[in-house]
Amino acid sequence: MTALVVSAHDRMLRAKDSARTIGLLTSGEKTAALRAIAAQLDADTDVIVAANAEDLERGRANGIGDALLDRLRLDDGRVAALSSAVRDIAELPDPVGRVLDERVLPNGLKLTKVSVPFGVVGSIYEARPNVTVDITALALRSGNAVVLRGGSAAESSNAALVASMRAALSTQGVDPEAIQTVDEFGRDGARDLMRARGLVDVLVPRGSAQLIETVVTESLVPVIETGAGVVHLVVDASARADWARDIVVNAKAQRPSVCNAVETVLVHRDAAPRVLPGMLSALKESGVTVHGDTQTSAYDASVVPATDDDWAREYLSLDVAVRIVDDLDEALAHIRRYSTHHTESIITDDAANAERFLAEVDSAVVMVNASTRFTDGGEFGFGAEVGISTQKLHARGPMGLAELTSTKWLARGDGQTRA
Amino acid sequence: MTALVVSAHDRMLRAKDSARTIGLLTSGEKTAALRAIAAQLDADTDVIVAANAEDLERGRANGIGDALLDRLRLDDGRVAALSSAVRDIAELPDPVGRVLDERVLPNGLKLTKVSVPFGVVGSIYEARPNVTVDITALALRSGNAVVLRGGSAAESSNAALVASMRAALSTQGVDPEAIQTVDEFGRDGARDLMRARGLVDVLVPRGSAQLIETVVTESLVPVIETGAGVVHLVVDASARADWARDIVVNAKAQRPSVCNAVETVLVHRDAAPRVLPGMLSALKESGVTVHGDTQTSAYDASVVPATDDDWAREYLSLDVAVRIVDDLDEALAHIRRYSTHHTESIITDDAANAERFLAEVDSAVVMVNASTRFTDGGEFGFGAEVGISTQKLHARGPMGLAELTSTKWLARGDGQTRA
Numbered sequence: 018m019t020a021l022v023v024s025a026h027d028r029m030l031r032a033k034d035s036a037r038t039i040g041l042l043t044s045g046e047k048t049a050a051l052r053a054i055a056a057q058l059d060a061d062t063d064v065i066v067a068a069n070a071e072d073l074e075r076g077r078a079n080g081i082g083d084a085l086l087d088r089l090r091l092d093d094g095r096v097a098a099l100s101s102a103v104r105d106i107a108e109l110p111d112p113v114g115r116v117l118d119e120r121v122l123p124n125g126l127k128l129t130k131v132s133v134p135f136g137v138v139g140s141i142y143e144a145r146p147n148v149t150v151d152i153t154a155l156a157l158r159s160g161n162a163v164v165l166r167g168g169s170a171a172e173s174s175n176a177a178l179v180a181s182m183r184a185a186l187s188t189q190g191v192d193p194e195a196i197q198t199v200d201e202f203g204r205d206g207a208r209d210l211m212r213a214r215g216l217v218d219v220l221v222p223r224g225s226a227q228l229i230e231t232v233v234t235e236s237l238v239p240v241i242e243t244g245a246g247v248v249h250l251v252v253d254a255s256a257r258a259d260w261a262r263d264i265v266v267n268a269k270a271q272r273p274s275v276c277n278a279v280e281t282v283l284v285h286r287d288a289a290p291r292v293l294p295g296m297l298s299a300l301k302e303s304g305v306t307v308h309g310d311t312q313t314s315a316y317d318a319s320v321v322p323a324t325d326d327d328w329a330r331e332y333l334s335l336d337v338a339v340r341i342v343d344d345l346d347e348a349l350a351h352i353r354r355y356s357t358h359h360t361e362s363i364i365t366d367d368a369a370n371a372e373r374f375l376a377e378v379d380s381a382v383v384m385v386n387a388s389t390r391f392t393d394g395g396e397f398g399f400g401a402e403v404g405i406s407t408q409k410l411h412a413r414g415p416m417g418l419a420e421l422t423s424t425k426w427l428a429r430g431d432g433q434t435r436a
Numbered sequence: 437m438t439a440l441v442v443s444a445h446d447r448m449l450r451a452k453d454s455a456r457t458i459g460l461l462t463s464g465e466k467t468a469a470l471r472a473i474a475a476q477l478d479a480d481t482d483v484i485v486a487a488n489a490e491d492l493e494r495g496r497a498n499g500i501g502d503a504l505l506d507r508l509r510l511d512d513g514r515v516a517a518l519s520s521a522v523r524d525i526a527e528l529p530d531p532v533g534r535v536l537d538e539r540v541l542p543n544g545l546k547l548t549k550v551s552v553p554f555g556v557v558g559s560i561y562e563a564r565p566n567v568t569v570d571i572t573a574l575a576l577r578s579g580n581a582v583v584l585r586g587g588s589a590a591e592s593s594n595a596a597l598v599a600s601m602r603a604a605l606s607t608q609g610v611d612p613e614a615i616q617t618v619d620e621f622g623r624d625g626a627r628d629l630m631r632a633r634g635l636v637d638v639l640v641p642r643g644s645a646q647l648i649e650t651v652v653t654e655s656l657v658p659v660i661e662t663g664a665g666v667v668h669l670v671v672d673a674s675a676r677a678d679w680a681r682d683i684v685v686n687a688k689a690q691r692p693s694v695c696n697a698v699e700t701v702l703v704h705r706d707a708a709p710r711v712l713p714g715m716l717s718a719l720k721e722s723g724v725t726v727h728g729d730t731q732t733s734a735y736d737a738s739v740v741p742a743t744d745d746d747w748a749r750e751y752l753s754l755d756v757a758v759r760i761v762d763d764l765d766e767a768l769a770h771i772r773r774y775s776t777h778h779t780e781s782i783i784t785d786d787a788a789n790a791e792r793f794l795a796e797v798d799s800a801v802v803m804v805n806a807s808t809r810f811t812d813g814g815e816f817g818f819g820a821e822v823g824i825s826t827q828k829l830h831a832r833g834p835m836g837l838a839e840l841t842s843t844k845w846l847a848r849g850d851g852q853t854r855a
Contacts, residue, residue, distance in 0.1 A: 041795060120817060126806050128816065135828050136798065214652075218828050233633075237653060239829040260851040267853035353456075362847075375846050376460060379555065387545050387849030396854070397547065397845075398539060409554050409637050409842035410658040411830040423828035426816075427794045428781075430806030432679040434686035435815070 025199040025209040029164055029216040032137045035194040036162040040134040042191065044111035050191045051107035051154055055100040057185035058150065061177070062096045068177035069146065076144075076170050089144050089171055099150045099178075106154040109400045112418040113160045127429045132422040134160030135218040139210050141232055143224035144168035149178045152221065153196055155403055159421035162195040164217055166207050168224075172200050211236040218423070221404060226331065241412055241420070243404030245331045246276035246359035248389045251348045251374065252296075253365035254287040260386055261288070261364045262296045267388040268362070269337050270303035276405060277360055277392040280331055281338040283348040289316070289341050297339075305335045312341040328355045345370055349377055356380060359407050360392040381407055381414035444618040444628040448583055448635040451556045454613040455581040459553045461610070463530035469608045470526030470573055474519040476604035477569065480596070481515045487596035488565065495563075495589050508563050508590055518569045518597075525573040528819045531837040532579045546848045551841040553579030554637040558629050560651055562643035563587035568597045571640065572615055574822055578840040581614040583636055585626050587643075591619050630655040637842070640823060645750065660831055660839070662823030664750045665695035665778035667808045670767045670793065671715075672784035673706040679805055680707070680783045681715045686807040687781070688756045689722035695824060696779055696811040699750055700757040702767040708735070708760050716758075724754045731760040747774045764789055768796055775799060778826050779811040800826055800833035 042050070058065070069091040076086055091099075118130035138156040140163065142148045149167055156163040167175045175198060183193035199206030210217060214237040222232035226245040233240050250268055252261045268279035284293060289312070297317045300307055307313070308327045309320040320339070327338040328351070342348045352361055362384035363374040371385040382392045392415060394402025399417030406412040412420040461469070477484070488510040495505055510518075537549035557575040559582065561567045568586055575582040586594040594617060602612035618625030629636060633656040641651035645664040652659050669687055671680045687698035703712060708731070716736045719726055726732070727746045728739040739758070746757040747770070761767045771780055781803035782793040790804040801811045811834060813821025818836030825831040831839040 037796070037798075122810070122815065122817070126810060130833075133798075234656060239658075239827060241829070257851070263851065263853050271854055371848075375848075377456070379456075379552075380844070382845040382847060384847040385849060387847050387852045388854050390854040391541070391545060391847060391852065392845075396541065398541070408658060410660070413843050414549075414845045424832050425799070426801040426811075426833045428801060428803040428806050428810060429790075429794075430804060432676070432682065433806045433810065434682050435690055435807050435809040 025202040025206045026213070026216075028197040028199055029137070029210070029213050031194040032162040032164050032197045033216050035192040036134070036136045038192050039157070039162050039195045040113075040136065040160045042160060046189075046191070047111065047158055047160065048107045050186055050189045051103055051157060053185040053189050054154065054182045055103040055107065057181050057188075058096060058100040058103065058178070061181040062093055065096055065174065065177045065181065066091055066093065068173040071173040072171050079170075081170060085144060085170070089146065089174070091146055091174060095147075099147055103150060103154045106158050106401050109158060109418060111158070112422050117424060124433050125431065126433045129427045129429075130424055131427060132419070133425045135421060135423050137162045137164060137217045138421060139164045139166070139213070139217040139220040139238060141166045141207055141210060141220065141222045141228065142168065143228060144170035146171045146174040146178060148223050149175045150182070152223070152403075153182055155401055155418060155421060157195065159418045161421060163197065164210060165196075165198045165200070166210050167198070167200055169200070169203065175200055211238060214238050223404060241404070241406055241416070242408040244359065244407035245357045246278070246407075247281065247329065247331050247355055247357045248277060248279045248359055249352050249356060249361045250279045250282045250389065251345070251352075251361070251363040252282065252284040252288050252292055253345065253363055253367060253370055254285040255366040255370070256285070256288050256292060256364040257366060258292045258295055261292045262299050264362070264364055264386070264388045265296055266299050266303050268390055269300065269305055270335060271388075271390055273335050274333050276331075277389050278333070279337060279389050281328060281340065281355065283340055283342050283351055284313070285345070285348070286312070286341050286343055300337065303335070305337055307337055307339050309339040310341060313339045331357070345373065349374075352378060357407055359405065360384065360389045362387055362389050381405065444621040444625045445632070445635075447616040447618055448556070448629070448632050450613040451581040451583050451616045452635050454611040455553070455555045457611050458576065458581050458614045459532075459555065459579045461579060465608075465610070466530065466577055466579065467526045469605055469610045470522055470576060472604040472608045473573065473601045474522040474526065476600050476607075477515060477519040477522065477597070480600040481512055484515055484593065484596045484600065485510055485512065487592040490592040491590050498589075500589060504563060504589070508565065508593070510565055510593060514566070518566055522569060522573045525577050525820050528577060528837060530577070531841050536843060543852050544850065545852045548846045549843055550846060551838070552844045554840060554842050556581045556583060556636045557840060558583045558585070558632070558636040558639040558657060560585045560626055560629060560639065560641045560647065561587065562647060563589035565590045565593040565597060567642050568594045569601070571642070571822075572601055574820055574837060574840060576614065578837045580840060582616065583629060584615075584617045584619070585629050586617070586619055588619070588622065594619055630657060633657050642823060660823070660825055660835070661827040663778065663826035664776045665697070665826075666700065666748065666750050666774055666776045667696060667698045667778055668771050668775060668780045669698045669701045669808065670764070670771075670780070670782040670784075671701060671703040671707050671711055672764065672782055672786060672789055673704040674785040674789070675704070675707050675711060675783040676785060677711045677714055680711045681718045683781070683783055683805070683807045684715055684756075685718050685722050687809055688719065688724055689754060690807075690809055692754050693752050695750075696808050697752070698756065698808050700747060700759065700774065702759050702761050702770055703732070704764070704767070705731070705760050705762055719756065722754070724756055726756055726758050728758040729760060732758045750776070764792065768793075771797060776826055778824065779803065779808045781806055781808050800824065
């Protein structure tokens with residue numbers, strides 16, 4: 018008799034069951050499993066690219082647009098990049114088994130707090146097949162099983178990638194049920210995953226602000242929110258003009274489509290005459306459209322008048338909002354109102370203002386005299402990035418492998434009872 | 437013109453606004469504020485006890501039962517105990533501002549990860565007025581504002597306690613809006629609190645399993661779950677009979693109404709003839725009713741036959757379920773099926789079995805040869821206990837003040853841009 022997979026729930030049960038053995042693998046065993054995955058992805062490149070071609074064809078037929086098609090596309094080079102990323106993750110230090118606290122109670126009971134895998138990590142994401150491999154490798158390196166729900170536009174690609182990775186685990190004697198997808202159950206799969214409290218330990222949404230909002234709102238499984246970035250730069254009265262110009266241009270134009278790109282620049286009115294002309298001109302040279310308040314518009318005829326909507330926008334494009342503020346208080350009030358608590362930076366030569374900004378701004382990363390583009394797990398030296406958390410629970414800011422672990426207290430006694 | 441409080445939402449806005457200044461208080465200022473709260477509670481004892489008398493009278497009229505009335509009751513001694521607890525919390529080390537990580541990037545950007553307050557801590561709890569004071573003191577010590585929603589049966593008591601604590605803050609020049617209650621908005625207050633994502637940073641339910649389940653299921657605000665304890669003790673084949681007897685009796689009978697009390701004992705069949713008679717007899721002497729499987733019943737006529745429901749029950753009373761298992765595998769399988777992942781302990785003289793149990797049991801605290809009653813913030817040396825988390829995100833096991841903080845990355849540069 019063949020057991021048929023009948024539901025997403027069944028897939029998650031398998032993941033949970035496999036998590037017991039995955040969580041007990043040694044660091045070396047996990048490294049070997051990930052190396053095998055990388056090799057298998059290389060070996061299966063033709064199959065993966067062919068599956069991806071089906072998704073691309075369906076996508077074109079559905080008119081999903083060039084940008085989405087590009088994100089969806091896998092070719093030989095991109096599959097090689099995926100396997101290369103897995104090889105990098107394979108060699109990262111094992112985040113499991115770290116001793117985080119030790120204490121001996123007066124009665125002799127020995128307590129040790131250690132890092133342990135979550136168990137089952139779920140992820141809901143959009144039509145980027147690279148996330149399928151990326152989140153799987155990160156989950157396995159940290160001793161977790163994984164349940165994936167990718168965008169339907171990438172369903173064939175994801176199925177091929179999952180099949181390849183599961184086959185690799187089998188060659189290593191590692192339970193292939195540790196990698197599950199619920200893609201074929203469509204919306205029901207996503208819904209079941211969000212309701213799988215007790216089966217899935219944490220859910221990491223990756224994608225648009227709308228997707229993340231849906232998951233945060235609907236999920237009964239605890240979520241790590243990797244949110245939108247309405248990122249601010251403040252140009253203080255004492256800001257050096259060249260730093261302000263270079264940092265603003267870098268934060269906006271170096272890669273405008275990512276969450277750590279700046280969206281709003283707040284310029285102290287005392288700095289405006291000295292700083293703004295050069296900054297606006299440099300932004301224009303970089304192809305950036307400036308949406309400015311009335312005062313900013315006075316400096317350059319090409320400035321587009323900003324509306325109230327602009328202050329709340331995450332452009333993710335070569336657009337930036339610029340507003341002139343009376344003082345640091347007004348800048349901080351603006352940030353309180355519009356920030357998504359991702360990253361904010363101040364350009365200043367005033368040490369007191371710098372420290373005030375660091376203390377008062379309630380964001381995951383708060384910077385002085387640096388580009389907001391540094392908010393990144395790779396830049397921070399984590400070796401890999403699970404995402405950038407904009408919530409305050411569990412993890413905040415760039416997340417590495419350690420953020421895919423929980424903790425457990427071990428207590429070793431010799432007959433202790435409580436008085 | 438007097439500003440009228442028109443909604444629970446308005447109360448939460450005030451809390452959020454106050455959180456900015458509360459979060460910047462020095463350790464000394466917070467200590468002074470808490471000492472003032474303790475003194476004010478002492479000074480207001482008569483008012484508080486009188487308000488509590490109203491609640492007790494209403495409770496009696498509503499027939500809420502003696503156990504609930506006792507939990508609800510405040511007299512001079514209990515108010516003194518509340519203020520004493522606040523004085524203890526006032527002197528605990530400040531959990532804010534700890535440096536948790538430091539790194540300097542190759543380009544010279546200096547990164548510092550520091551602990552920061554959450555901002556606004558919400559709590560939904562039942563008719564225990566002590567929680568009103570306890571959670572407020574813990575929140576303030578960790579630099580947070582607090583929004584309280586206590587049980588309606590304690591509404592007058594809570595109003596008097598909140599008024600007293602707010603008055604104390606005012607005498608210290610600390611914003612009294614940092615302490616808010618939404619009790620008078622009834623169920624709407626609880627609902628608004630659970631939906632206050634963006635205003636309230638974390639919600640800590642305290643009370644029955646049903647209350648916690650409701651909050652976990654309905655809240656859009658991130659929750660720290662302080663859950664039920666279906667706690668297991670395993671008596672291994674090699675268990676010392678005296679340790680097994682003393683630990684089981686202590687874990688069940690020393691305080692049966694709390695979450696770390698044992699609910700199920702799993703006895704290895706090879707240990708049963710040697711260990712069970714003495715254990716059952718000691719349990720009987722302590723007034724404990726044993727619900728046993730058929731094999732256990734054979735040892736003592738007073739054993740009540742257990743049904744399947746017994747294995748899932750958190751008795752919180754002088755009842756315990758006892759089952760004889762074939763081996764450690766069967767004990768581990770039973771725990772996987774019925775545990776609420778709070779605390780489990782094994783009594784064993786076999787080092788390999790001890791280490792296997794520690795590694796494989798997926799609970800917040802896993803013990804060897806010790807009473808499960810040690811799972812407690814006070815016993816662990818935390819100085820105070822926010823609750824015992826049974827979730828894996830953010831905090832697991834007994835939570836101290838550190839668990840009421842989040843983190844923030846500070847980045848100090850001198851013009852760095854990303855290449």
